[in-house]
Amino acid sequence: MEFAEGVPCWVDVMLPDVEGGKRFYGELFGWTFDEGAGEGYGNYVQASLGGEPVAALAPKRDGRMPTAWTVYLAAPDAAALAGRIGRAGGQMIMDPMPVGPFGTMGLAADPEGAVFGLWQAGTHQGFGRQREPGSFCWTELYARDKDAVDPFYEGVFGYGGQDVGDLEEDFRIWSPAGATTGPESAIGGRALMGDDFPVEMPPHFLNYFVVTDCDAAVATARRLGGRVRDEPVDTPYGRISVLVDNQGAAFAVLQEPDQA
Template sequence: MAAYTEGVPCWADALLPDVEAGKRFYGELFGWTFDEGAGPEYGRYAQAYKEGKAVAALAPKRDGRMPTVWNVYFATPDAFASARKIRDAGGRLVTEPMPVGPFGTMALAADPEGAVFGLWQGGTHEGFEKAGEPDSFCWTEVKVRDAARADAFYEDVFRFEGFDLDGVIDGFRTWSPAGAEAGPDTAVGGRELMGEGVPAELPAHFLVYFNVDDCDEAARVTRGLGGRVQSPPVDIPYGRIATLVDNQGAVFAVLQDHAD
């Protein structure tokens, strides 16, 4: 039985110009350690660990025209079937499903507005070994301009149960796995409608969140490491968040639980 239910975010990686610089940045920020990186046949993919458990990876950009970005991957029991559903729902494949040795099968896709996300069909590598805890992945959301179009796409492809947070966070819809009771308690990700104040040139995109013990400290450390704060720490009903940019330009967010 697969470790991750269909549609659950199961992995994240950053595409960077300089992986060694990325190791120094994230090693200092999150206390991550890294392996030596897979061989050239796997793109010298460097896996990150927290307390010995896999939490993410850093990959070198093969082409300077590629974006410097954090990618999120959604679990699928059949990457080829999911790819067909993506096309049928109005999306497109950026990278067709491809086996990655014994580790699994991956693909990159774009939704109808162009937001890029990954698919992962686990093999020997099923995904995160640690998530939802400090210094590990905890959430993802897609930021779009056409909410109805995005909702129809993701709820068709991954069979998500959607739940609107209007009145709590306007323009936000959470996603729960198929068969779960929709709502924040079962949510694994979500969709946010970009408002009129967002620059028109900013395309639809995913944002990857990492849990931290102290949101303000994470912002301070990011600045000290040569990164920057895109959106300063702010309280929301579910915690304290900030949007940060690493020292190579990859955007990510941090979340401090209110209980902390």
């Protein structure tokens, strides 16, 4: 697959126990795992589904690092994109750096501090499968100040934005630059963190994975030592639930309407 600038192209999770993560996600999503990229690449372990790459697990090298999933946005020119991020009020946590022949990666934060990655493809393009059971399908930014983040993302990446929420929910979807703006082309969205979110929770991205049965996935996650942050609920886009794995990393699962 080739990914236009700003389109989610990869996800990974930083965990204190990668072997424990392999057991959890292997059973939950049916992933298999390679032997790891070795110490020179941070012992990065790639997850596959049907022989195609879908995600990766990485060991935390520092206990102060968050146990969390990170979404990577495609960057045909990561250095140029990093410059635009800084000029727009964001910051680079890690400047773009080559990762052997695989590509170039960077880590950035938006004006509110929500972290996302940049990926300039080399031999590793990104997802080999997506938007099918066991793979990534969507990312959402949970922000507190839309006036700070909407212009940032739409300016840096050229996203076309469209408000689709109602009076009770302020939600905006983003489509890639040059695409017709709307649900059919949307690659992510922005939600606002209301009073139901703890005040100490920082702005963040939440990544979604497709499952064939949301309730069964929730039951499996519980059995494997995870917990449920938001119980399953039906939406116009499918049945969703927000989960936390057995080590504390949050993610969401989506059962698409035609699978209900």
